[in-house]
Amino acid sequence: MRRPLRVVQWTTGNVARKTVRAVLARRDLDLVGCYAWSADKVGRDVGELCRLDVETGILATDDVAALLALRPDCVLYTPLRFDVDEVSRILRAGVNVVTSAEFLTGRTLGEDARATIRAAAEAGAASIFGSGMNPGFAQLLGAVATGVCEEVRHVRAVESVDVSLFASDSNQDGLGWGRPMGDPGHADAVRAAVAVFEDGVEVLADTMGIELDDVGCHVGFAAAVHDLDLPGRPIAAGTVAGLDLRYVGIVDGVEVLELHQRWVMSRELEPPMPVEHGYRIEVDGSPRITLTLGIMPDQPLETLTVEDLHGIGMTITGMPVVHAIPGVVAARPGIVTYADLPVVASPLTSAPGRRPTGSA
Template sequence: MTLRIVQWTTGNVGRAALGSIVERDDMELVGLYAFSADKVGRDAGDLARLGRTLGVAATDDIDAIIALRPDCVSYMPLFPDVEHLSRLLEAGINIVTTAEFMTGAALGAEARARLERAAAAGGASLFGSGVNPGWIEYLAAAASGVTRNLRSLRVIEQFDLMVLSADGNQDDFGWGRPAGDPGHADDVAVGVAEFRDAVEVAARVLGVELDEIRYDVEFAHATADLKVAARTVTAGTVAGIEITWSGIVGGAAVIELVARWTLGTKIEPAWTTDMGYTVEVNADPRVIMRVDFLPADLEQLTAEGMAMMGTVLTASPAINAIPAVVAAAPGIVTYADLPPMTANLAGR
């Protein structure tokens, strides 16, 4: 069966998603939603920079998108709009998204309840993921399958974000804020709330009931004025962030998600960043996994190539989940509700 797909927005991640959709033999791009007026009417292939036209024009008319009766919308703005999501779900349209959504808890109880009602009314499913949070926690939980006596699970992400500092998804980090700035820790918590959802998802995959989920953050500060794209980071201001979301059972952390992000190396404390992921399964036996990503062509191992690869890593867990999400029971679904998902063999 060929699934009819609408791509929602063509930002960096949306373009990667659209490119994946049109490559697959089991999917057909039937529509494209655009926020910007200057994109309306333009061909999807042009907006995705594919070097060819696809015969699908962008629209900003949500009713026109619903009228297409797609099987699924690949929903990839930077942030979720509960009104838009609800309209699509109520119309019976399944959704996969990378827009900082996994369980809906980060949006608040009222928003999550509204989405659940919309999904039930339309008989549709809503799934959110990315590489992290999302796929890496699922991988970590699966890694425990070769062990017994599982005691805890820890995922550590470490990246120097200097070349990506202009991205809008870093606006909530507060790069360049003064040391000890009141409210900074709380602001970061809001900006990374989807990691809290990832703890919840990991617990569901493991079949663990958590007592609570805790948050902690530490900051490192620049030792000199930094040249950072789209940011002002002077000596003494924040140039490093380490967040930890912990799932607690009986007072102990059984799931820990740690993310350390820096802007270069001129920081104090002198944190290092290993530029990748480490998964630690504390069980019998212990499992330690190092996860790295490299471009298929090592000649693309440039700042631009790495940024492009990052968009593919973000989009792919959602796109590869589409067949399973379309087949899933209505509601907000997570990795705990879906069968294993893989990439498809190279298609057209």
């Protein structure tokens, strides 16, 4: 057996609570360091910071040079926002990066930033891989679903979710919940806030071996029928409480790929926007394929709390990048996607004696 891969966790927020737990549970990964950007977290055990009932012996630091001196094989980069200069420094030091921070291909960062990331990775002979549930893992499922088809004409990946439990999360700020219907500039603001879905279209195309001519985006809105008293984000009746977004990949003027997101803060909207609470892949081909991904908690439903449900969202965001670490470390230098990796899967069982406990 080869040695465990040395991993540094970068930041200790919501996603990190899940990724740290997963790294500690794997035999082939070894947590060796942790970065914390806020001064009050420096010097504290990562187990405490990530709400695990275990001391890891790993103390958080804001000393980037010290973390790079640990010679990690990979940094697990999970802040809310992607910092091009910070990530470039890590890659240039020869350290691979997996990230859930709004990066899949770098397309939507702009060509200059993308070139900077690629050059840093190549200089350090390191790889960078980004994913999450959607965009990310859902596009891998879309590509896999076409594997039994003789002919494929169109692939659609649909996410349809009531997001009211996540109303107060900062990643909802840019979507303009509660703005007046028809507010000038709202559609452009939404496109800017979720531009990483363009990367998702590119990932699906890359995995299927398709060269796109263009990527388009269409945004639709629905209004709340009643006032919504949501924690941290009240929404008045008649203002925006539903979003319908379609990112499409175009070849020869025809839409061939689609990422369709429908997010609502209420079931009572005008016009109606029904949701299914899950993910669906639709392949228009020969034969036609439908793949439905339902996500259910592994505990009795009557015991579920809002925090438990939020934790499920963080789990499906973080696990695709944790489980990709071995493949990313072995991959070619540069920006890599699912097209460059072996199948990304979770080990069957956790390592005995290493699985941390604690709240989600």
